[in-house]
Amino acid sequence: MSLLEINGVTKHYGVLEVISNLTLNVDEHEVVCLIGPSGCGKSTLLRCINRLEEISSGEIRIHGDRITGPGVDLDRLRRDIGIVFQGYNLFPHMTVLENTILAPTKVLGMGKREASEKAMAFLERIGLAHKANEYPDRMSGGQQQRVAIVRALMMDPMLLLLDEITSALDPELVSEVLDIVRDLAARGMTMILATHEMGFAREVANRICFLQSGQVYEQGPPAELFGNPKGERTQAFLRSLKKAGRI
Amino acid sequence: MAGSSSELHSETGRAATWRARGTTQTHGLRTTLTLVVAIFCFFLVAVSAQHIGSYAVEQGVSKVAALIPGGIAAVAAGYVLLLAIRAAMKSAAARRHADVYEARALGAEASLASWKALSWSGALLVVTAGAWFMAVNDAAVSRTFFDLELIQSSAGKVIWAFGTNVTIFAVSAVLILVWSLLIAIARTLPGEAGRPLRYLATAYGDLFRGLPAIITIYLIGFGLPLTNLPILSDLGSTSYAIIALTLTYGAYTSEVYRAGIEGVHHSQVAAARSLGLSHTKTMRYVVVPLAVRNIIPPLMNNCISLQKDTALVAIIGTIDAFNQSKIIAANNFNLSAVTTVAILFIVITIPQARLVDKLIDRDRKRMRAGG
Numbered sequence: 001m002s003l004l005e006i007n008g009v010t011k012h013y014g015v016l017e018v019i020s021n022l023t024l025n026v027d028e029h030e031v032v033c034l035i036g037p038s039g040c041g042k043s044t045l046l047r048c049i050n051r052l053e054e055i056s057s058g059e060i061r062i063h064g065d066r067i068t069g070p071g072v073d074l075d076r077l078r079r080d081i082g083i084v085f086q087g088y089n090l091f092p093h094m095t096v097l098e099n100t101i102l103a104p105t106k107v108l109g110m111g112k113r114e115a116s117e118k119a120m121a122f123l124e125r126i127g128l129a130h131k132a133n134e135y136p137d138r139m140s141g142g143q144q145q146r147v148a149i150v151r152a153l154m155m156d157p158m159l160l161l162l163d164e165i166t167s168a169l170d171p172e173l174v175s176e177v178l179d180i181v182r183d184l185a186a187r188g189m190t191m192i193l194a195t196h197e198m199g200f201a202r203e204v205a206n207r208i209c210f211l212q213s214g215q216v217y218e219q220g221p222p223a224e225l226f227g228n229p230k231g232e233r234t235q236a237f238l239r240s241l242k243k244a245g246r247i
Numbered sequence: 248m249a250g251s252s253s254e255l256h257s258e259t260g261r262a263a264t265w266r267a268r269g270t271t272q273t274h275g276l277r278t279t280l281t282l283v284v285a286i287f288c289f290f291l292v293a294v295s296a297q298h299i300g301s302y303a304v305e306q307g308v309s310k311v312a313a314l315i316p317g318g319i320a321a322v323a324a325g326y327v328l329l330l331a332i333r334a335a336m337k338s339a340a341a342r343r344h345a346d347v348y349e350a351r352a353l354g355a356e357a358s359l360a361s362w363k364a365l366s367w368s369g370a371l372l373v374v375t376a377g378a379w380f381m382a383v384n385d386a387a388v389s390r391t392f393f394d395l396e397l398i399q400s401s402a403g404k405v406i407w408a409f410g411t412n413v414t415i416f417a418v419s420a421v422l423i424l425v426w427s428l429l430i431a432i433a434r435t436l437p438g439e440a441g442r443p444l445r446y447l448a449t450a451y452g453d454l455f456r457g458l459p460a461i462i463t464i465y466l467i468g469f470g471l472p473l474t475n476l477p478i479l480s481d482l483g484s485t486s487y488a489i490i491a492l493t494l495t496y497g498a499y500t501s502e503v504y505r506a507g508i509e510g511v512h513h514s515q516v517a518a519a520r521s522l523g524l525s526h527t528k529t530m531r532y533v534v535v536p537l538a539v540r541n542i543i544p545p546l547m548n549n550c551i552s553l554q555k556d557t558a559l560v561a562i563i564g565t566i567d568a569f570n571q572s573k574i575i576a577a578n579n580f581n582l583s584a585v586t587t588v589a590i591l592f593i594v595i596t597i598p599q600a601r602l603v604d605k606l607i608d609r610d611r612k613r614m615r616a617g618g
Contacts, residue, residue, distance in 0.1 A: 052517055079523035089518035093536050102532060103522035155522060 001064050003028045003190055004049065004159060009058035011044055011214075018044045019214040021058070026159075029188045033201035033222075036211035037237060042194035043086075045211075046161045049192070050081040062159070079107060082152030083161040086168050088144040090136040090151070096123070097132040100151045108155070115154070122150040126180055142173030149180055160184070162193040178204075198247045202226055210234045271341060271350040274358045278331075278338040281361040281368075285331030288368040292324035295375045299382045306386065320375070327367045334360035394583035401575045401584040408571035409591050412557040415485060415567070419492045420550060426497040428535070431504035437526060448501070455498035461559050464491040468563030488560035496553050503545045507538030544610070547603045551596050558592070 002025040011019040019041045026032050034042040047053040049060060051067070051074055060068045067077055090099050100122070101115035110118075123129045126146045136144050145165055152160060162181065166174045178200050184191065185204050195201050201208055202222040209219040210231070218231040226247070229235045241247050296317035303313040337357035344350035381389045433441075433448035455463065468487040472480050482490075511534050519529040539546075561570040568588045575584035 050521055052521060074520075075523045075525050078521050083521045085514065085518065087514055089514045091515065091518070091533055091537075093540060103524060106528055106532060107523040151522070 002026060003030075003063060004192075005061040005064075006045075006049075007059050007061070009045075009048065009060060010056045011041075011048060011053065012056050017214055019048070019055075022211075022215050024209065024216055024219075026190065026192060028158075028190055030207065031185045031189075031191045031193070031205050032207050032209060033205040034192065034194045034209050034211055035196070035198065035201060035237075036217075040211040041214040042211055043163050046083065046163050046192060046194055049159075049161060050078050050083055052083070075107070079103075079155055080157055081159045081161065082155060082157030083163065084145070084148050084152050084165050086164040088136070088141070088148045088168075090144055090148055092136055095133050095135055096128065096139075096147050099136070099147060100154050103151070104154050119150065119154060122153060123147075125183075126150065140173060141169045142176045145169065145173075145177045146180055149177070149184075153184075158190065160189055160191045162191060162195070164194050164196065166195070166197055196246070198226070198241060210237065212237075269347070271344075271347055272354045272358070273338050273341040273350070274334075274354055274361060275338050275342065278334040278357050278361045281364050282331045282335045284368050285328045285364050288371055289324040289328045292320050292371055292375055295378060296320045299378055302382060302386070316378075320371070320378075323367070323371055327364050327371060330360050330364035330367065334358075334364060391582055392586050394579075394581050397575075397579055397581055397583040398587050401572070402587055404575065405568050405572050405584055405587045406591070408566055409568035409588070411485060411565060411567040412554075412560075412569075415488050415492065415557045415560060415565075416554050419489045419496065420553060422489070422493045423496045423500050423549075423553070426493060427500035428504055430497060430501035431508060432530065432535075434501065434505050435508050452498045452501055455495050456502070458495070460492070460495045460556055461562060463495050464488060464559055465562055467491040467494075468560070468565075484560070484563050484565040487563060488557070488565050492553065492556065492560075496549060496556075500546070500549050503542050503549060504538065506545075507542035508534055510541055511537045544603050544607045547599060547606070551599050551603070554596060555592055558588070 004024075004026040006022060006024040009019055009022050010017065018039075022041070022045065024032075034045065036042060044053060048055050051072070055068055058068070059066050062077075062081075066072075090096075091102070094102065097116060097119055100119040101110075101112065104110040104115040104118070105112055120129055120132065123132055126149075128143060128146060128150075131139060131143060131147075136147070139147070145168075149165075165181075166177050169177065174197065178197065181191070181193070181200075182204055193201070193205070205222050207219060208222050208225040209216050210225065210229075210233075211217065212233050218225065218229065218234045225234070226238065229238055238247065300313045300317040304310055334357045337353050337360060341350045341353035341357060344353060381393075430448050430451060433444045434452070436442075436445050464487075467490055468484055471482070471487060471490075474480050508530075515533055515537065516529060519533045520526075524532065557567060558569040560567055561573065564570070568591060569585070572584035572588045576582050
C-alpha cells in the first residue's frame with residue numbers, strides 16, 4: 001500500500017479548475033518531483049495534501065486512511081505531514097530556536113529542554129547552530145529556508161512537502177538549501193517537491209511528474225522523462241527550459 | 248553625411264543656448280522684501296515688548312519677570328533683522344561677483360538666509376499677537392485664565408483630584424486592553440460556528456462606537472444606580488466612570504486589535520496551522536503577538552485619548568480634577584484653576600504623543616529597510 005494515494009482529485013476556485021481529476025501514488029521513501037509550467041497546480045496539490053486547501057472532489061488517503069472529507073482531525077494530520085513554503089514563513093517575532101521548538105512543545109507537549117536539544121542537533125547538522133538566538137529577518141534567505149526545513153523536521157513528519165523552496169532565493173543560496181534536501185533523500189525521507197530546479201530534480205528524484213492543466217500529463221524516472229519524453233507537451237516544456245538555459 | 252553634420256551643428260546650438268541660459272540667481276527682490284519685513288517686525292516687537300512690559304510692571308509684576316520675556320523677544324527680533332541684512336548683503340555680493348560659481352554660492356546663501364528671516368518674522372509676529380491678546384482690555388485674558396495666585400492656592404486640591412483621573416485611567420486602561428482583545432478575537436472567530444459570537448461582537452462595536460462617550464457615561468452613571476440591581480446599583484461614581492469608559496474604549500480598541508489581527512499575513516497562519524497548531528494556539532503564539540507589535544502606535548493613541556476623556560466623568564459628579572476645578576472656578580469667578588487641569592493633561596500627554604511619533608518613525612524606517 002502506498003503511503004499517499006491521490007484518487008481523482010479535483011480542485012476549483014469558482015469556475016477556474018486548478019486540479020482536474022488527478023491521480024497520483026507516492027510510496028514510502030520515495031522522492032517525487034512535480035514539474036510543469038506556472039499555474040499547472042503544483043502548489044495547490046501540495047496544499048491539498050495537508051488540507052491547507054480543501055479539495056472539491058475525489059479523495060486523498062494516507063496509509064489507506066482517507067484524510068479528506070469531514071471529521072478528520074486536521075491538527076493531528078498536519079503533525080505528520082510537514083510542509084516548507086516558498087516564502088519560508090518563519091515567525092518573525094521568534095528566534096530561530098523558538099521557531100523550531102514551538103510546535104514540538106505546544107503541540108506534542110515535549111519538554112522545552114528536550115526540544116531545544118533536538119533543535120540544536122538539527123541546526124548543528126545544517127551549520128546554523130550559531131544562529132540559534134538570531135531573529136529570522138537578520139538572516140539570508142537561504143539560512144531562513146534551512147531553518148524552515150528544520151522547523152518542519154522537528155515534528156518527525158512521515159511525509160515532507162516542499163513547495164518551490166528555492167524559488168525565492170538568490171542563485172548563490174540555492175545550493176545550501178538543496179544540500180539539505182539531498183541529505184534528507186539519502187536518509188530515506190518521503191518527499192514531494194514542487195520545483196523549477198530541473199538539474200536537482202533529475203539528481204534527487206525517484207520519479208518526475210510533469211503536471212499540465214491540473215493533471216499528471218506524464219511521469220517516469222528522471223532519466224526517462226528528461227532523456228526521452230513521450231508527450232508533446234512535455235517535450236515542448238523541456239525544450240523551452242533548454243532554450244532559457246534552465247536545464 | 249550632410250544629416251550628421253547638421254545634427255552636430257544643432258548640438259553646438261543647444262550648447263550655446265544652455266550656456267547662455269546659465270545665469271546666476273541673486274534673489275535680489277526677495278532679499279529686499281525680506282529686509283523690509285524684518286525691519287517692520289523688529290519695530291513692532293520692540294514697541295510691543297516696551298508697552299506690554301511697562302504695563303506688567305505697573306500691575307505689580309517684578310521688573311525682572313517683565314524684562315526677561317521682553318528681552319528675549321527683542322533679541323529674537325534683532326536676530327531676524329541681522330539675518331535679513333546678511334541676506335541682502337550676500338545677494339548684493341552675488342550680483343557683483345565676477346566668478347559665476349562663487350556668485351551662485353553667494354546667491355544660494357542669500358536665498359537660505361532670506362527664507363530663514365521670513366519664517367522667523369512670521370513666528371515672532373504670531374507670538375507678539377498672542378502677547379497682545381493676553382494684555383489687551385486691561386489684561387482680561389491673563390486675569391481670567393492665568394491668575395497665578397489662584398492657580399497657586401488651588402493647585403493642591405486640583406492635583407489631588409487629578410489622582411481620581413489617574414485612577415480611572417489606570418484601571419480602565421487595563422480592563423480595556425483585556426476586554427477589547429476578547430471582543431477582537433470574537434470578531435475574528437472562523438466559520439459557521441463562530442457566527443453568533445462574531446455578530447454579537449460586531450453589534451457591540453457598532454453600538455458603542457456610535458454612542459458619544461459622554462452619553463454612555465451619563466446613562467451608566469445615573470442609570471445603573473436607579474436599577475436597584477445588586478452590586479451594580481451601589482457602586483461609586485468612579486466605578487461607573489470606569490465601566491462606561493471601558494465599554495466605550497473597548498469598542499474602539501477592539502477595532503485596533505482586529506486591524507492588527509487581520510493585518511498578520513495569512514502565510515504566517517498557514518505556517519502555524521501546517522505545524523499542527525490549533526486555531527487557538529495559532530492565535531495565542533503567532534497571530535496576537537504579531538498583531539500587538541503592529542498596533543502599538545494606534546494603541547498608544549487610544550491610550551492618550553482615554554486619559555483626556557477621563558475629564559468627561561465630571562458630568563456624573565465624580566470629583567475629578569475637572570469637576571474640582573470647576574467648583575473652584577465658580578467660587579472665585581475665575582477660570583485659572585481649570586487652566587491648571589489643562590496644564591496637567593498637557594504635561595502627561597505630550598511626552599506620550601512624542602513617544603508614539605517616535606515609534607511610528609521607527610516602524611517606518613524598519614519597513615523602508617525592507618522588513
